[in-house]
Amino acid sequence: RKEVEQDPGPFNVPEGATVAFNCTYSNSASQSFFWYRQDCRKEPKLLMSVYSSGNEDGRFTAQLNRASQYISLLIRDSKLSDSATYLCVVNRNAGKSTFGDGTTLTVKP
Amino acid sequence: DVKVTQSSRYLVKRTGEKVFLECVQDMDHENMFWYRQDPGLGLRLIYFSYDVKMKEKGDIPEGYSVSREKKERFSLILESASTNQTSMYLCASRSPGTGRTDTQYFGPGTRLTVL
Secondary structure, three states: OOOEEEOOOOEEEEOOOOEEEEEEEOOOOOOEEEEEEEOOOOOEEEEEEEOOOOEEEOOEEEEEEOOOOEEEEEEOOOOHHHOEEEEEEEEOHHHOEEEOOOEEEEEEO | OOOEEEOOOEEEEOOOOOEEEEEEEOOOOOEEEEEEEEOOOEEEEEEEEEEOOEEEEOOOOOOEEEEEEEOOEEEEEEOOOOHHHOEEEEEEEEOOOOHHHOOOEEOOOEEEEEO
16 A cells, blocks of 8 residues: 555546545654645646645645545636646655655646 | 756666766755656655765665765766666755745756666
8 A cells, every 4th residue: 555645536627616636644653744736747846735724825725634644635716727736745754755646637628 | 936956857878877867956955855756656755865975765766876965966876777767857855844844846857768
């Protein structure tokens, strides 16, 4: 079993839709959590950190459930520019990070 | 803005060649990382360094070595390139911290093809 698991998708949604991605992690000692975005043939870039209390950045909402060991990302009012691969990232101890394989989102007009 | 640069965007080498991939960051970050990214396997950590001359093996260090002589530069070395090392190589740097500051900044990647 992978340390971080994501549904690879693809998710194909119309503009304006709300879409949610989930990610589960197996190491209960994981310390911090993030969502990164990766556009085709580009490097990953930080989208947002994920806090236990949940956090929001514009149309994006991230949540963490430590008891169930999953994190989620909700995108409201999807835009064409949201089309990308979304990577779930879990930081372990000793400075190492584990990346999920990513969930691909395509937003269509 | 953090800037992480990698020496080449595309590289083609032959089996058995020694390959150097260079990475430079301009934000005085202590931690630097080398990953490879392959379809269906995601990003996998090869090596990381938490300070000058310090290195730690990641999850897939076999066939690779690294060098960190200066804080801003972290090099990945393929001693004898093989075809199964054809991949996208991504360098990242990070300033140690917690929460919002504990994030990695990636370079643009080097797509290496070994023939």
